[in-house]
Amino acid sequence: DGGITQSPKYLFRKEGQNVTLSCEQNLNHDAMYWYRQDPGQGLRLIYYSQIVNDFQKGDIAEGYSVSREKKESFPLTVTSAQKNPTAFYLCATKGQGDEKLFFGSGTQLSVL
């Protein structure tokens, strides 16, 4: 959706390297989410944040970290502890009183 910007579109990680995926929104939504998508496995929740300066682990948080210092931004760091990072990463937001998710266009992360 136009109000959610994910960058970069493609990212390559070397062994032992941490990389950060950016997610910025101008929808004024409180809640933000990070999902990982692997072929044939649907979307799995990594981390989510309901308000600024607060976030919770999702189902597959190991090897990832996040921060939520601003309402507009929810960056995801894929650390070297994540041994199988190759996937399509999707950021999503949800507005207060609204149940549906709005997704960004995603970042494809690959390992060199």
Next chain:
Amino acid sequence: GQQVMQIPQYQHVQEGEDFTTYCNSSTTLSNIQWYKQRPGGHPVFLIQLVKSGEVKKQKRLTFQFGEAKKNSSLHITATQTTDVGTYFCAAGGKLIFGQGTELSVKP
């Protein structure tokens, strides 16, 4: 934790044929949402169902929520090439996603 099973994983149809994907849970769901992801794109919200036995229609798409609120279906009548993509259900307050059904349509 809560799991949502979606079947089939793939469906190949001839243009004009109907298509159905099913979403099942072992626990009662508070709600269920459906999303469509075009090839190379991102998921886009289609609809949310909340009530037991609810049926909603969007043109050629019909969405149903089971009486026990443990299953849901998406039916497309007379598929078109524009229907190509992966259809996901997502359920509950934490929006647990099913594995998706990838639909291909042969012209």
